[in-house]
Amino acid sequence: FDGARVDLTVLALADRGGTPDIFQDSVAEDVVRATGGLALCVHRDAGGFVAPESGAVRLKSVLVPVSERIPPARAIDTAVSLCELLGESVPDIHLLYVGGGGRRGAGPPTDAPGRAVYRVHEATGAVVEQILAAQARLAADLICMPVMRRHGFMASVRGSIAERVLRVARCPVLLAPTD
Numbered sequence: 169f170d171g172a173r174v175d176l177t178v179l180a181l182a183d184r185g186g187t188p189d190i191f192q193d194s195v196a197e198d199v200v201r202a203t204g205g206l207a208l209c210v211h212r213d214a215g216g217f218v219a220p221e222s223g224a225v226r227l228k229s230v231l232v233p234v235s236e237r238i239p240p241a242r243a244i245d246t247a248v249s250l251c252e253l254l255g256e257s258v259p260d261i262h263l264l265y266v267g268g269g270g271r272r273g274a275g276p277p278t279d280a281p282g283r284a285v286y287r288v289h290e291a292t293g294a295v296v297e298q299i300l301a302a303q304a305r306l307a308a309d310l311i312c313m314p315v316m317r318r319h320g321f322m323a324s325v326r327g328s329i330a331e332r333v334l335r336v337a338r339c340p341v342l343l344a345p346t347d
Contacts, residue, residue, distance in 0.1 A: 174203035
C-alpha cells in the first residue's frame with residue numbers, strides 16, 4: 169500500500185469449516201493489517217445490504233454492541249456516517265449493552281453523533297449469542313463492532329467476541345478499531 173491511506177477495506181468471506189477465510193488466508197490478514205482502518209466483512213452466504221439485482225442499498229438499522237472495556241464512539245460515528253453516505257439520512261442505531269452495568273434507561277454515550285435515532289437495548293447472558301439474537305430480532309442490516317487494535321488488529325479479532333460474531337453473523341460486520 170506504500171503509505172496510501174485506506175478508509176475502508178471490504179472483505180468477502182467464505183466459510184471453511186466454521187472459520188472464515190480472513191483467519192486462514194494470510195493475504196486478507198496482511199491487507200487488513202497494512203491498512204489499519206475499518207474492515208467490512210461480508211459472508212458470501214449471509215447476504216449484504218446492497219441488493220444484487222438492483223444495486224439498491226438498505227442500511228436502515230445498525231447494531232452496535234457496547235462494552236465497558238472498548239470505547240464505542242468510533243463505531244457509532246462510523247455506523248452513522250456510513251448510513252448517511254449510502255443515503256439513509258436518519259438511521260436507527262441500536263446500542264446493545266450485554267451484562268450487568270446498570271445501563272437500563274440510559275441513552276447513547278454523550279459523544280454519540282446527534283444525526284441518528286438511538287435505541288438502547290440490554291441483555292444478559294453469553295455476549296456473542298446475545299449479539300446474534302439482537303441482530304435477528306431487530307433485523308439489523310449491519311453489525312458495527314468496536315475492536316481494540318493495541319496488540320495488533322488481527323490479534324484483537326482472533327478468538328475475540330468480534331471473531332466469533334464474524335463466524336456466524338447473518339449480515340455484514342464492520343470492524344471499527346478504537347485505538
